[in-house]
Amino acid sequence: MPRTADVAVIGDGVVGASIAYHLAAAGARVALLGREGGLRDSATHRSAGQVRMHHSDPHDARLAALGLETFRNWPEIVGGDCGFRQTGFAFLVGEEHVGELSRTVAELKGLGVETTVLTPEELADEQPALDLDGVAAVAYEPYSGHADPVRTVRALTERARALGTEVLTGPGGARLLKNGERYTGAAVGGDVVSAGHVVIAAGAGSAPLCTEAGVALGGPGEDGTPPVHSQEVGWALARTSAIPGAASLCMVIDDLAGTYFRPDGPDRVLFRIPLGSGPPSGNTEISPDSSEVAAGRALAAPRLRGLATAEVTTAARAAEAYTADGRALIGPSTRHPGLYFATGFNGGGFKAAPAVGLAVAAELLSEAVRPELEPYRPDRFTAGQPAPTVRRYRNM
Ligand SMILES: Cc1cc2nc3c(=O)[nH]c(=O)nc-3n(C[C@H](O)[C@H](O)[C@H](O)COP(=O)(O)OP(=O)(O)OC[C@H]3O[C@@H](n4cnc5c(N)ncnc54)[C@H](O)[C@@H]3O)c2cc1C
Structure with missing residues (x-):
């Protein structure tokens, strides 16, 4: 028609x-x-739905910062419900990136974002589930979180x-x-x-x-x-019963290991699965027993106590577009x-x-x-x- x-x-x-x-x-x-x-x-x-401001590319950080208030006040601004849950967000870096982290935090503050630089000790006091060995500095955002895509x-x-x-x-x-x-x-x-x-x-x-x-x-x-x-990326979900302090876990990106994880409801945690750069498989499911899930777990487990033995229940992937x-x-x-x-x-x-x-x-x-x-x-x-x-x- x-x-x-x-x-x-x-x-x-x-x-x-x-x-x-x-x-x-x-x-x-x-x-x-x-x-x-x-x-x-x-x-x-299949998105992990993370709404965080700190990015490697300052232009991406700016777009994220411009959208935060929409996620936080979705019913008033858009209408309906996007499932936003404020968890706080910690971006972890090693010694060589402390200067860049402070610079990004200062830029985000200039855009009106609430964010601060913490020492690993300060974060560890709030986040008993994290092992912060090797972390030199943390950018923390109290109002970041994740939505339901x-x-x-x-x-x-x-x-x-x-x-x-x-x-x-x-x-x-x-x-x-x-x-x-x-x-x-x-x-x-x-x-x-x-x-x-x-x-x-x-x-x-x-x-x-x-x-x-x-x-x-x-x-x-x-x-x-x-x-x-296009290239595929993925995540897996694990039960949090083996993870101490999981109830107060914030969203985390660990730049040292190249991984991220975040709480997913009261009893699960979502963590990144690295996938190769081959052509998309056309299959959005990943077996919890697969080598891909094992590789994702190996990246995040040193940072998140208890993840090494936690039961993985689900894993998924999807293709993204890259220039x-x-x-x-x-x-x-x-x-x-x-x-x-x-x-x-x-x-x-x-x-x-x-x-x-x-x-x-x-x-x-x-x-x-x-x-x-x-x-x-x-x-x-x-x-x-x-x-x-x-x-x-x-x-x-
Ligand atoms: C596992 C995973 C985790 C992620 N985690 C995060 C995160 O934590 N935070 C974050 O900000 N981003 C994250 N992303 C990235 C984010 O989800 C994507 O960048 C974003 O969803 C892309 O949206 P899009 O609308 O451009 O593409 P898509 O969501 O892929 O939508 C494109 C749509 O176009 C349709 N389409 C395709 N061809 C045609 C056609 N010929 N005609 C009509 N329709 C067509 C498709 O069916 C699809 O519905 C993640 C992505 C993945 C896969």
Whole structure:
């Protein structure tokens, strides 16, 4: 059925849903297009949902900081419930990164974030479950925590729908439509949507969607468009009965070991599973007895007392989208009129979604240029030289 919209957003994960919601809240006519059943396998569905401000890349830290209040006051700002739970957050570094940690804390304070530098001894007093051997300094954020990614995306989509957004899905997802040089909409299932702007927010599905339409997002970039590839990441859940002090455990990123863990409800802890960089397996489950889970446990167990013997109940993975420099791709295409990219989100994409949705909606509706999106522009690759990535830490 033919339809028209101001903006067609392709991709119904947290990024696409946030963009659709903010566009609709600003009065735009929006179509949000998904792949039937695709959300179940998406990065959003399997996200650890951590909402922390401290990042290796200061630009990512800024996007996270701009979104924190939305997670903390979700019912008043968006409506519905994102399942946010404030746990506090500790970022642990070794001696060589103490200076960078203090610098990041100072920058975050400048953005209004409540954060402080603690000694390992100060953190150990509050967190008996942690073994802080080798840790030289800690950045602590009392108001950080985690949300429920499925409830978050559902709340955004429902609010967008209530504000008039058409939510359309079809088997295989959407494909791009073109008239001459301009991308003019998308088709999904039996529906055709003509739109003034088409937003590519399909996560790991962005590259195949674009490649099929002649936009070499996933290819070698012959036409100057930056390649986006996908890679899997995962987590496992373990029972906390063997972990002392688990009831007061905060969320932790350990840059020395390259791992993270956080409480997951009253009796479980979630920890990172490292996965290889091969092509996505297409399977979002991981066996609790697998070597991948053992490798994840080996990274986190020296830091979290009792994890070495805790029963692992579940493990999962999903594919994320990565650009050549690891930073997301946000902005209008300079080579393909009608297209606006909002893809290439990986480790920090969930927490960035509120700020990204707000800023992208403003750019699409008013042609404003939002400074927080400037480091993410697609044309940073067009000279063939990926922009230098700012990574302040060893692993995370
Ligand atoms: C295991 C794991 C842990 C993570 N932990 C965190 C964390 O703690 N904190 C954090 O901030 N971030 C985290 N992330 C990253 C974060 O979850 C992602 O960056 C974010 O969810 C990406 O959202 P997205 O909307 O861009 O992509 P996705 O969530 O992948 O959504 C893309 C959607 O587009 C759909 N789609 C694909 N192709 C098409 C098509 N042709 N037509 C229509 N629809 C299509 C897909 O079906 C999917 O529903 C984690 C990710 C994973 C996998």
